[in-house]
Amino acid sequence: MTSAAFDVLGIGNAIVDVIARADDRFLSKHDLTKGSMMLIDEARADALYAAMGSGIEVSGGSCGNTMAGIASFGGKGAYIGKVRNDQLGQVFGHDLRAIGVSFETPAATSGPATARCLISVTPDAQRTMSTYLGACTGLGPADIDTRLVASAQVTYVEGYLWDAPEAKKAVLKAFDAAHAAGRKVSITLSDSFCVGRYRAEFRDLIRNQVDILFGNESEITSLYEVNSFEEALEMARKEAKIAALTRSEQGSVVIKGSETYAVPAAPVAKVVDTTGAGDLYAAGFLFGFTHGKSLAECARLGGIAAAEIISHVGARPETPLKGLM
Amino acid sequence: MTSAAFDVLGIGNAIVDVIARADDRFLSKHDLTKGSMMLIDEARADALYAAMGSGIEVSGGSCGNTMAGIASFGGKGAYIGKVRNDQLGQVFGHDLRAIGVSFETPAATSGPATARCLISVTPDAQRTMSTYLGACTGLGPADIDTRLVASAQVTYVEGYLWDAPEAKKAVLKAFDAAHAAGRKVSITLSDSFCVGRYRAEFRDLIRNQVDILFGNESEITSLYEVNSFEEALEMARKEAKIAALTRSEQGSVVIKGSETYAVPAAPVAKVVDTTGAGDLYAAGFLFGFTHGKSLAECARLGGIAAAEIISHVGARPETPLKGLM
Numbered sequence A, B: 001m002t003s004a005a006f007d008v009l010g011i012g013n014a015i016v017d018v019i020a021r022a023d024d025r026f027l028s029k030h031d032l033t034k035g036s037m038m039l040i041d042e043a044r045a046d047a048l049y050a051a052m053g054s055g056i057e058v059s060g061g062s063c064g065n066t067m068a069g070i071a072s073f074g075g076k077g078a079y080i081g082k083v084r085n086d087q088l089g090q091v092f093g094h095d096l097r098a099i100g101v102s103f104e105t106p107a108a109t110s111g112p113a114t115a116r117c118l119i120s121v122t123p124d125a126q127r128t129m130s131t132y133l134g135a136c137t138g139l140g141p142a143d144i145d146t147r148l149v150a151s152a153q154v155t156y157v158e159g160y161l162w163d164a165p166e167a168k169k170a171v172l173k174a175f176d177a178a179h180a181a182g183r184k185v186s187i188t189l190s191d192s193f194c195v196g197r198y199r200a201e202f203r204d205l206i207r208n209q210v211d212i213l214f215g216n217e218s219e220i221t222s223l224y225e226v227n228s229f230e231e232a233l234e235m236a237r238k239e240a241k242i243a244a245l246t247r248s249e250q251g252s253v254v255i256k257g258s259e260t261y262a263v264p265a266a267p268v269a270k271v272v273d274t275t276g277a278g279d280l281y282a283a284g285f286l287f288g289f290t291h292g293k294s295l296a297e298c299a300r301l302g303g304i305a306a307a308e309i310i311s312h313v314g315a316r317p318e319t320p321l322k323g324l325m
Helices: A024-029 A042-051 A062-072 A087-097 A134-138 A146-150 A159-163 A165-180 A192-208 A217-224 A229-239 A277-289 A295-310 B024-029 B042-051 B062-072 B087-097 B134-138 B146-150 B159-163 B165-180 B192-208 B217-224 B229-239 B277-289 B295-310
Strands: A006-011 A015-021 A037-039 A056-059 A077-080 A115-121 A127-132 A152-158 A184-188 A212-216 A242-246 A252-256 A259-263 B006-011 B015-021 B037-039 B056-059 B077-080 B115-121 B127-132 B152-158 B184-188 B212-216 B242-246 B252-256 B259-263
Touching (some): A006 A165, A006 A277, A015 A087, A042 A127, A062 A152, A062 A184, A115 A134, A134 A165, A159 A192, A184 A277, A212 A277, A229 A242, A229 A252, A259 A295, B006 B062, B006 B277, B015 B087, B042 B115, B042 B127, B062 B077, B062 B295, B134 B165, B146 B165, B152 B165, B152 B277, B159 B165, B165 B184, B184 B277, B229 B242, B242 B277, B242 B295
Parallel strands (some): A006 A152, A015 A115, A037 A127, A184 A212, A212 A242, B006 B077, B152 B184, B184 B212
Antiparallel strands (some): A242 A252, B115 B127, B242 B252
């Protein structure tokens, strides 16, 4: 195995967030389930946007947020994802490159616009997300540069990619290329609804291909269809090589065979917005993992990154994470 | 004079702000003068954006911010400004309509993109602005619906419009239509550099057409080329019908002939970001003016709106201003 040009290669849905305040009546009027992520088509996205209050636009996407976190720790990251050659696509690409993440996936020159996630923030600080995947559905195996995959220590993907059939094929191509080069692959379960949609495929993938699994309590209990975190943990111990499982204020538990590392959550003065906590936990963990840290230390770095992100609005770091290690 | 459908019609440069953090070295490397607004062309905008850090996109424009303030007080506003039919143009229009401001100016279907203001925020909380006017330069007399002008109690414009020759003609057409309908017209001097570019025209306009003049201390002393606020005040008293002049933490002074109303600034716990203070002062003042308030009360409402805006990042209200009256 040659030395790696990149610590982590992320593959994800390239999405620009549109964030606006809303009240509970808005959610019920538009059939939105608080705290969930729902996929919507373009017509629904246009109608929902027209009904939303004035907003701000900011680059997002679960895996994009993770890559921003890795860069913020000082790690070397690359990203594969599909935008359209439109203004929001330019914004997404700029915001990744501006923090030092390599992003060379060609933008689509026709077809749907760059993906948007319409986020309604209610007074209780919860976020309800409606995602129009747009150009993301154009991501396919042709976008996977196998030399790029081979040049990264870890290829990390989001479960959300399963929502686009060609993107799933792209992931499987990347996983094969990574393993052929002696590299590791990693996946996040993304959210419990996503797990519900692809449970069997995810379990098969975790048993046979995934080296590092990320998930939170609701995702992992959904994956194994059990009622308690402890039961899910034991299932993951049997089926996953390494699993890093997060439990909000209860910190995280990392398992690898018979080894178990329970790490408390990093202290947070005030939780402002929990969006991105899982994305940033993965960033800290993978930064540590690709820098030769112990699994317990990886979990600690994940906790530090998650604590930073939930102490302000927005899912990308405001404070350089390398200063918080 | 018939009753008015709108309290205020604003005419301005329709701009989306792109806000990113920067340090002083970034400003000097890119020849940016801290705290100023500079006009740039598309090539420079592209180069500067490529060099900037990751950012957020939010609707802006001085007059757009003022209209957002008027709507936040519960006032009825309409806006005329030119965007391109692109994604940022959609964002700008959405964000005005979402707060109840009527915005029907047709978007350009060819030519330059929607205007962007690249804002570098330094650690001292100052903002340095580089504006690419883009589609704004396409605003012209044909965009002025004289019936719309006649239906607003006050037509309010920003001095920045003088940077686009056709936009200036549009303003003059609107002023004529307003006066023909027995309505008032109002202008803000926008910034001291803008005053430097158009001093003679602005003075002529103020003497002959403007009913309400807005300016801050540096703008009004630049306009009259005097060294003190007191001298500028007496010049304004001679030349302007009504002038509302702001002095940051010293509050504002309104003059009308021999009348003088000095109103202290509203208290602010912590000044976070001064951008938009002048825009929101005008909003409060004009809301009061179009609701039959005394000039002193208009100034007080302006101060309340300015205090809200400088207590958070961003130039549009976060707290409904009608609740702060």
